[in-house]
Amino acid sequence: MTVSIRSVLHNTQFKRADPVVEVEGKDLDMPVRWVFTNEREDVSSFLSGGEMLIIEGNALLAADWHGTLGQYVASLAQAGVAALVVELVEGVVRMPDELVSAARLHGLTLIGLKSRVPFVDICQSVNTAIVHEQMHLQLEVDTMSTSLREGLSRTGNIEAVAETIASLFGESVAIFDGDGLLAARAGRAFDAGNESSAVIALESRSRPVGALEITQRTMTFDATMRRAIATIVSPVAALYIDGGARMGMMHHLSMGPADGVHVNTFEAQEAHAMLEALGFAGSCIYMPFAFRFRSVVEGINHVSTMVERFEELSGCAVSCMMEGDLMVGWCSTTDSSDGAAAFGRHCMDALAVLEGDGIYVVHGRVALDTVTLVDGFAVLRDIANHEPAYGRVVSTMSALVDRFVASSDMDKAMRMLVVQTIGFEVAASPLLLDTLCACFDNLDSKTGACEQLGIRRQTLYNRLDKVTQMVGVDYNDKPNWSMLLFAAKLTKSWQEQHGE
Template identity: 35%
Template sequence: MSVTMWDVFRDPVFRQCDPLIAAGRAGLDHEIRWAYTQERYDVTKFLSGGELLIIEGSSLAALDDAALQGYIDALADAGVSGLAIELVDYFRDVPSAIVSEADSRGLPVIGMRKRAPFVDLCQEINTRIVREQMLANIEMDTLSTSLRRRLADAASASDVASVLYRVLGEPIVIFGTDCGIVASAGMDGEALADLWREWSFLMISVRSGGVTVATVGVSQRFSIIGLPVRDVIRAELDRCLPSFIPQSIEFKIRMKLLAGARDGVSAKDAEIVESEEMMGALGFLKGSRCFVFALVFSAPGIRIPRFAAELRDKARHDGENGRTDVLFLMEGNAIYGCFLSDDAYATSAGFNESCRTLLTTFLSLDVWVLAGVATTGAAGLLNGLTMVRYAVAHGQPNWGHITPLNDGVYSRMLDIERTDDAVDMLIGQIAGRLLPGDAMLVDTLRVLAESDGSKTEACTRLGVKRQTLYNRLDKVTELTGIEQRDHKAWNSLLTVARLIAARRNGQ
């Protein structure tokens, strides 16, 4: 168990200070890593996040409202868990500027109306934190030992589900990556749908060989499972469950294709060639159009198999001009996937439209959809899935809406340490693999960018007729899936063209 700001407020030693909750009630569940006292205004230089800061307010007494708000902002930005301020000498009430800013930032502020030695307060809270950490470690060791001993006798996925149910005391459902239910324990099959609607489930991804092979749903009907317990469960499941999940050659190919680039940044030539061979093994041309996506659920449940069935039914089509299909996998509370098409007569714009239209049918208030654009071949698939996974892991869910994948490309770029890797990612995600190799198209986009989007000026500088320019831009859309009407993505493409040209010219 961790120590939170609520625990501090209720602590017997702290209660001697006659505390009141002055602001930031929304953050009272913040966990405290350490209690600390320091009066300096620039105290954040000495903090690393998670602290309870206890002050008498001497450095704040003469400050105006703007400075007080800046102080609270600095604490919130530093990840401080809460502030306790003495209301004896320098303040009788918590200043309104602190209250309003702390409320807006969700930073708990406790006023202490009676004096107590700060050393006693810090000692009480820090001792409690250490004690709780020791108890938590013992609990984790006991849980890990119990799970490992019992799972050693498991002979099937059903046995694994039963062991988890007995040890955790919570109903269990095990999903395959195809979203089908592999096993369950602690619930009647006929009542499964009703139970999913009523209970909250924690979804744990189980991995083997670097890819997800199953997802385990653990009910939180009777208790909330925290991160340390989740990590223990995941470690034991990674150890035993994969051996009970069928993994055919086709299964492994699909998992590798949907894992994205190996380095988590951008696909390299060797893995692109390997992935083209994998696409061929699944019956797709290496030049197939690809459209990546993710469906993220705030409350995943028994409807996930239904979503998967609808995905297959709506996306699969065999016609005279080619084949359209979908690859997807369930991983935690998300479905990652890619629509693929060999239809020789379909345009990138048309494929974009059909994929987005299909994805809108899955929208609801607890579903967030991430949608890419039509790209070509394995490079587009790998780079797109890499970006999708980053967006799910680091983005802010916009429940009930579709978020264009390229909206987050610059944030992703800034999060990559090496400049060359960041540029590789940006080029791969926006331009794909084919466009950078076409000097004429790159120069056309570069000149258009340098002409501030003026097609008349671009035609003059390129020495071509307007229809020739239009034909080139249409070809760009076919290669990248980015349409001119998508102004944000198109401007990113113009920027990328200038980067490609600069690299080519050694600038």
């Protein structure tokens, strides 16, 4: 059993210090990787995540500290610290309000110690328990790995693979191929939504093979156990359900540009060739998406329904690829006669079917070409992998402000903002950029924008329609249009300050 914050609270030495949970962060069952003490203000730069940090309360008032307590907590949360423990015995005997507020804001567990116990005694006791658990877990993993390898060596099809895993662990198992189709099932029926399960990504030769979902009725599969299962099962499953070069090309496209912002010329040419090989014509337009499943067994039928309904539309298709609990892909159409905005609405109507179904849906904006499609995946995966809000449908634009503010590289942040909103073509057009800025300045009042620009209303609408044709966002789509105007204003200011 992994040592968690909750189990540390019940440790004999720790209990002697009379611990009080001042702020219960994201989860008291969060694993604790190590317990140590260090009272440097910049301690976060030495951390790798999962630590429980113990400090004396007086350290918070150290003269050589230059930042605020809020900044200190933010740095610990950013480093992935499991919990901050503060001794409140001498000098500082009450948890500072600023520290408490910051811990609540960042979801960091904050614990106060009301009695003095040597920190070395606490660290030694808890860390010894952690090492014992790690050794016990490794023994379990080694035993499981040996049994699993022996069992899989005698399988001859994917159904036998599922049966072997289900029999070994006494759990129910479902295996899905790279397209998200059920390939095999074993054990009694899943009680999706009412019981815990683990979803494990299967991959081989650096490309996705599919997903394995296993119930957790009798045991919990932690990260170490899941990695071991994936390592052993993946090459065997790939013998029967490998998607081949097609899956490899889709995976390559969905990884986005190498710099995480915008494709270069070589990447664009390579991506275009891959799309052609996958059967997509140069006239196609796309909307990229990513689905995070709470349970693939529970959610995959809802996705199938969504795909069937969308593909009933003329020229429309859905291409997707399963990577464990993440499905990545795009909606596309060869019939763009109604325009990009209309296609975007069709996509949104289809994705809305998944709302409330235990799936976190993230979608990009409409991509009118290969470059915009691949660029769209640059932020799509990051958002989908960040604390999924199951049951919600969100756009990448809705998360851009947070990503922009969090970036320490302003030049890269601006490039990312342009790529994901107005695009470089609009950014390079003074006429269109000034038009969007005028709309921003006048709170999107068309009358005010016309007066500021000295143009007629129809001229304004012609320009806005041109923007819609170029970026696929309609001015009737208020949330995304507002983000577009905000991005245009920032881009204009950036260009003026940097002489671009």
